Amino acid sequence: MNKTFHVSRRMFLQRCSLAAAASGLPLWFVERDLSAAEAPKPSASPNARPTIGLIGCGGMGTGDASNASRFGEVVAVCDVDRNHAEGAAKKFTKNGKKPAVYGDFRKLLERGEINAIVQGTPDHWHTLVNIAAAKAKKDIYGEKPLTLTLDEGRHVIKAVRENKVVFQCGTQQRSSKRFHLTCELVRNGRIGQLKEVHVFVPGGILGNNFKSVPVPQELNYDFWLGQAPKEEYFTERCHRTFRWWWDYAGGPVTDWGAHHNDIARWAIGLEGPTAIEARVVTPPLPNGYTTPSEFEATLTWANGVKQIVKTTLDDSPFGQHLKENGQRNGLKFIGTNGWIWVNREEITASDKQLLIDPLPESAIKLEYSKDHMTNFITSMSSRKDPIASVETAHRSASIGHLIIIALRTGRKLQWDPAAETFTGEGAAEANKHIAREMRKPYDYSFAG
Ligand SMILES: NC(=O)c1ccc[n+]([C@@H]2O[C@H](COP(=O)([O-])OP(=O)(O)OC[C@H]3O[C@@H](n4cnc5c(N)ncnc54)[C@H](O)[C@@H]3O)[C@@H](O)[C@H]2O)c1
Structure with a gap:
């Protein structure tokens, strides 16, 4: 083995020791974690960055969209409260370009260039927004809990699977x-x-x-x-x-x-x-x-x-x-x-x-x-299920x-x-x- 390998291995182990000490996690687990595949780096190229629509611009929806904006552009926002929608539009204005503002999520979903939606509506709206988004062929990062009722889960699974969209539920403890x-x-x-x-x-x-x-x-x-x-x-x-x-x-x-x-x-x-x-x-x-x-x-x-x-x-x-x-x-x-x-x-x-x-x-x-968000974005490329898939979430x-x-x-x-x-x-x-x-x-x- 060459010298470079030894040096980089030593540095890797040092990094692991520091991370283990800081997190209280055992060293063997940190080593495994840090050896795992590197997360995709946020891309600077506009073509490689997904286009995102935010539905439900309250506390969590705005937070999730901020998180997603590391990887893509928020081009449209929707809320039934105009003040919340305008607040989010202001937040996601970039280089003078303000996201489009909607009061009806079905209109936002008509925008063909949107690849994914982030949704942070209250629980009683999750199901209909997720189904409409799946039917519009948008990938979805949807907040927890998946649904308001047991029955709704079966409907959401059907819509996600029939339309072959990627779905990640916001149960981020899985990550x-x-x-x-x-x-x-x-x-x-x-x-x-x-x-x-x-x-x-x-x-x-x-x-x-x-x-x-x-x-x-x-x-x-x-x-x-x-x-x-x-x-x-x-x-x-x-x-x-x-x-x-x-x-x-x-x-x-x-x-x-x-x-x-x-x-x-x-x-x-x-x-x-x-x-x-x-x-x-x-x-x-x-x-x-x-x-x-x-x-x-x-x-x-x-x-x-x-x-x-x-x-x-x-x-x-x-x-x-x-x-x-x-x-x-x-x-x-x-x-x-x-x-x-x-x-x-x-x-x-x-x-x-x-x-x-x-x-x-x-x-x-x-x-x-x-x-959790990286996992969703990676799944959008690989078309494999993210860690909190729709069935898991249900x-x-x-x-x-x-x-x-x-x-x-x-x-x-x-x-x-x-x-x-x-x-x-x-x-x-x-x-x-x-x-x-x-x-x-x-x-x-x-x-x-
Ligand atoms: N993953 C987490 O850790 C976490 C933390 C907090 C909240 N949440 C979840 O996020 C969701 C939102 O919670 P919150 O605290 O941000 O609530 P909130 O009341 O602050 O935000 C909800 C927003 O959705 C909007 N809205 C309602 N109906 C809508 C519709 N039909 N179309 C568009 N917008 C609509 C509301 O006007 C409001 O702006 C909840 O389901 C909650 O369980 C998850």
């Missing part, structure tokens, strides 16, 4: 090294036989007796409500706080839950649980937000694993409303040989050695993504939807993940919750 390492260790039996997964998600918010106010001029409120029932307007129903209403989202169950349940499922390695029970811990106040701020659920998987999902004060922006319960936001995997705790900031284990010892070459290796979102149905029916439920139907006692009632009535004209026909 995080800590979660990847945890799931790989669990799948390879590092903590023995997996027995329990404890999922702690930040709790929701309590609030009621909201003041009805005139709809702001810049907001197309009927379009914002979309498939959900017509309701009087107050600000707490709309931007950002939509997540605490059953009509538009799933409260804490699908807010952080969409991320952590996805990781739980990745480690468990099965399609879905077979039994679900859930209880409201802190009910919503009368005449206020409709999702409970605190809940607890137990899911049983076919391999005997129990998954306990609970709300916690940690990371909840509205924590002052909640009782302290001492648990942190994250996941704990408990096996016959020990446990691993993981969240976005750290990974720890009952015994350090569980993390330090490298997995053998023959170990099960989970799909790898260095960075199965992971289903966990939240199942918990919601158990909470709303107050029943212990049996679920057949293969047939995607409830069985046994209470099935007739629970199956009615698989789909929701969509207010016209915002049903599937709206997506073309």
Whole structure:
């Protein structure tokens, strides 16, 4: 071996040691991570850069589009709130060129030069936007959770597959090294036989007796409500706080839950649980937000694993409303040989050695993504599925939807993940919750 090889190898190992020390990840895993294929570099050539449309210009949509703009140009933006759309258009104006502004996403999708859309609408709009975009042959980076209901997932999968578009769900923890390492260790039996997964998600918010106010001029409120029932307007129903209403989202169950349940499922390695029970811990106040701020659920998987999902004060922006319960936001995997705790900031284990010892070459290796948006952009070129494909996103979102149905029916439920139907006692009632009535004209026909 030549001298250059030795020097560059030494530098590589130094880089790994520094990265391992900074991240708290084991050296063997960092080495593997850094040896993995380099991410595509943002291209300066206009021809190689995808053309992007942003639909839903709130906090997350704008953040995602910023992230995507490392690789391509945002040429059009759409929001039912004109102020949000104009704000995004200003943000993405480049060299004096302002993106086109739309109030109806179907018009944006008519633009032939758009290769991909980034969508950050509230949960109750995800499905129709994704279906319309797939039909318009646009690749999609769509926010989590995939859908508002179980049934919507089947429709989105069909549209994505029939139209052969690339779909990445915004469950970015799949591209995080800590979660990847945890799931790989669990799948390879590092903590023995997996027995329990404890999922702690930040709790929701309590609030009621909201003041009805005139709809702001810049907001197309009927379009914002979309498939959900017509309701009087107050600000707490709309931007950002939509997540605490059953009509538009799933409260804490699908807010952080969409991320952590996805990781739980990745480690468990099965399609879905077979039994679900859930209880409201802190009910919503009368005449206020409709999702409970605190809940607890137990899911049983076919391999005997129990998954306990609970709300916690940690990371909840509205924590002052909640009782302290001492648990942190994250996941704990408990096996016959020990446990691993993981969240976005750290990974720890009952015994350090569980993390330090490298997995053998023959170990099960989970799909790898260095960075969630990069993974999407790379998939646009390769036409291979990204790490959070539409089927993966559907199965992971289903966990939240199942918990919601158990909470709303107050029943212990049996679920057949293969047939995607409830069985046994209470099935007739629970199956009615698989789909929701969509207010016209915002049903599937709206997506073309
Ligand atoms: N991946 C993550 O970590 C993460 C973090 C936060 C939010 N999210 C997800 O992002 C989504 C948006 O959340 P947010 O906090 O940014 O909400 P937000 O209320 O700030 O933004 C939503 C935007 O969508 C617009 N909108 C509503 N209906 C529309 C339609 N039919 N067409 C076009 N625009 C429409 C709203 O006017 C608003 O500007 C949610 O689904 C949420 O779960 C993901």
